[in-house]
Amino acid sequence: MPEDQQETVHKFFHDPHLPPGDKPLCIARLLDLVSTPLTKQDIAFLSNLRPFFEHAAETSTDLLNPPDDFHHWLAVPLTTPRKEGVAKVGNNTINARATALSRLYTALRQRGLVRYNPVHDLPRRKPEQSDAKLPSTGELQVLLEELGRKKEPHALALFLLIYRLGFTAQAVFDFRWDDVDFKANTVRRGEIVSRLPADVCGVLLRLRTPDPLLVDPTVRLRRGGEAPNRQGHVFPGLHEVDEVREFLWQATRLGRGTSGGAVVPSRLRLAGLRDAELEGDLTEQARQFGYRDVVAFHKARESARTRLTRLDSEEGR
Structure with missing residues (x-):
């Protein structure tokens, strides 16, 4: 990635005037992680990233330089509900959030913006079993x-x-x-x-x-x-x-x-x-x-x- 684009990515991560909820889209576009217009999968990907940026803003955490206890830090954004009336985040949602963040760090690492992916070895939760019916043979x-x-x-x-x-x-x-x-x-x-x-x-x-x-x-x-x-x-x-x-x-x-x-x-x-x-x-x-x-x-x-x-x-x- 050219140096000017790297600087822009750094700016988006650290800009205090850019709302935390807007940062995932700006960064994902620079890293070519989403398309134009956004697909349904792109929207889900960005939604799964927002809790990390919001918690980073609340705790003054630099996601480009994650702390040593990053896995412990992740417990809050991974498990915090984003919808009113939802008391608990399910395992599938937790895993989806972790996968989205890992995908972001993989892209950052490929472009030389971080040294390693701190989510690579994060344990995943046991997927929730669905009672959804199987597609029929016909x-x-x-x-x-x-x-x-x-x-x-x-x-x-x-x-x-x-x-x-x-x-x-x-x-x-x-x-x-x-x-x-x-x-x-x-x-x-x-x-x-x-x-x-x-x-x-x-x-x-x-x-x-x-x-x-x-x-x-x-x-x-x-x-x-x-x-x-x-x-x-x-x-x-x-x-x-x-x-x-x-x-x-x-x-x-x-x-x-x-x-x-x-x-x-x-x-x-x-x-x-x-x-x-x-x-x-x-x-x-x-x-x-x-x-x-x-x-x-x-x-x-x-x-x-x-x-x-x-x-x-x-x-x-």
């Missing part, structure tokens, strides 16, 4: 057909990796071309090797084949294209794990030709467990869906099969 088929018709191989590949092979959001983010063996028709996740279903293999081959007309929608042009050190990844435009969820939401939200609306990675993976027709013994089935522990796989599959769907399936009507 709805997911509509989504697959719609993604195929729109010729969006990146969205289709991400969808299929989660639904057909049980990829987690972290596994999608970490997925490299070195992990795919097209000759053996296998895919590797750490020590686990799974067979590539024909539809997954087909869409990955399409992504692997150079096509000047194919634009990767995961690449954030406002951030300068591919993220640093992401060459060789199947989804090089994803800058952090949380963007897997965002990209899937964008690809499957209402208005994309679907009847049920957007899905998230965790519930899509459970729906995949519910719908999977796996071959071989239980150990082989578990590895096919990314599990090392056969017992954990069996429990997860049985749990997924008992979950209600958010739309009535054709068979259940």
Whole structure:
């Protein structure tokens, strides 16, 4: 980052006349962390940052030079409700705030404005379990057909990796071309090797084949294209794990030709467990869906099969 832009970022952090609630937007624009106009995800990101800037103003804390007890200091902005009538901040909101602040410090570190990310090792809370219903098998088929018709191989590949092979959001983010063996028709996740279903293999081959007309929608042009050190990844435009969820939401939200609306990675993976027709013994089935522990796989599959769907399936009507 040029020195004049670094000075401007410093000014926004330290300007006493700039309201704390306005600082996240000014700084995020300089760091190319938000787009113009702001998306729904940008607004949520900025909202999650505001408690830290407000608490910094109240305590005269310099966020560019966080104190030694920064994790202790963070307890207040992480857990303080921002809406009247809300007595407690849930774990998911606390985690979202921590992730937003970590994303900000990552950008600051990449531009030489801080030496390290002080939130990198901040423990996260246990996510709150949602009783939300799973998408029905019929709805997911509509989504697959719609993604195929729109010729969006990146969205289709991400969808299929989660639904057909049980990829987690972290596994999608970490997925490299070195992990795919097209000759053996296998895919590797750490020590686990799974067979590539024909539809997954087909869409990955399409992504692997150079096509000047194919634009990767995961690449954030406002951030300068591919993220640093992401060459060789199947989804090089994803800058952090949380963007897997965002990209899937964008690809499957209402208005994309679907009847049920957007899905998230965790519930899509459970729906995949519910719908999977796996071959071989239980150990082989578990590895096919990314599990090392056969017992954990069996429990997860049985749990997924008992979950209600958010739309009535054709068979259940």
